[in-house]
Amino acid sequence: MKRILIADGNIPADRAVFTRFNGCAPSGMFDQLLRTGWSNIETEILYPTDADAAASLPLEAYDGILITGSNSNIYKREPGTLRQIEFAREAFRSGTPMFGVCWGLQLATVALGGDVEPSRSENCRCEAPFGEAITLVQDDTGCIHPMHKDRAKVFDAFAFHSDQVSRLPPNSTITASNRNFIQAAEIRSEKSVFWGVQYHPELSGAGMAGFLRGSINELYQAGRYHSLEEIEAAAAAMESFAHAVPIAEAHSRHFEKIDPARFEFRPLELINWVEKLVIGADNDR
16 A cells, blocks of 8 residues: 655644535545545645644655645745744655645745745736646657646646745756746655646636635635625636536636636646656655
């Protein structure tokens, strides 16, 4: 069996909000995906923001470490955030393959000396519910990164963030971006390799609906939507957004900036990380 440690990036109050609107915290979503997707994977959930958090095993004993998204802002350097930064540094020293989504990418960036700031994009202070026209970066040979295997060259994905990676640490490679943000990267330390994305490949339409409803006041105050009713309408539209399900005319305005035909409902980056670096890494460590 392979063992994956899931590090939830949220403080207890935010975990409670996610549980109310999504049925579980982000760590629970990944736990379900991993347990249903692979019969040979065991999971453990850790809350490194909590003062008393401790993994049951040394970090080098796990086959993978996964860092979820979070409602926190890393540049505020709150006590729980500082604990998470130190956890990420320990993870990089462990030699265990790492994967992160949204906050996970931001945390890995800061842990190794990069920078994260509030969004500076004039076009997009808050990227939600979609990351639009994300484009894969080809290397000198024309190949894309293995994290993005089976992705279209340009695609749309669920997204939910108001902060951005503004400077990656040394030994990093941007693997995807759009006109506003770095959208994916590989970060290497002396021992560990980290794959991370700013968007949310793990989410379903219902999951994004929960994200919107859980942050309804924050989204309105940030000016992302003009009214609370508009946010609820967007959440209702997301709830019915699924593979091979036609978009209702009443919901079509919420999808005008994306191409549903290039939307991928499988968590491809998670799948590729598990298959390549967790299951496929038997002799590499």
